[in-house]
Amino acid sequence: MKKTASTTAETTTVACPQCGSTVVWASASRWKPFCSERCKLLDLGAWANESYRVAGAEVADASEIENALAALPSGAPRPH
Numbered sequence: 001m002k003k004t005a006s007t008t009a010e011t012t013t014v015a016c017p018q019c020g021s022t023v024v025w026a027s028a029s030r031w032k033p034f035c036s037e038r039c040k041l042l043d044l045g046a047w048a049n050e051s052y053r054v055a056g057a058e059v060a061d062a063s064e065i066e067n068a069l070a071a072l073p074s075g076a077p078r079p080h
């Protein structure tokens with residue numbers, strides 16, 4: 001008699017973009033599509049380095065946006 005393992009029949013796997021490891025695509029896979037937090041952080045770090053390299057001016061823009069938001073009237077006009 002053959003037994004069928006129904007739990008593994010429909011498992012979707014992907015390759016970790018960082019290291020190429022097989023990652024099970026499940027809700028339990030917290031770091032998908034990465035295999036681990038480490039790979040996710042490495043990938044994010046790569047992006048961060050990239051954006052820093054491209055635009056040093058973006059840091060100034062971010063604070064300008066914050067200033068603009070702070071200068072905005074806070075929601076509806078306040079009654080007395």
Ligand SMILES: [Zn+2]
Binds near residue numbers: 016018021
């Ligand atoms: Zn990985």
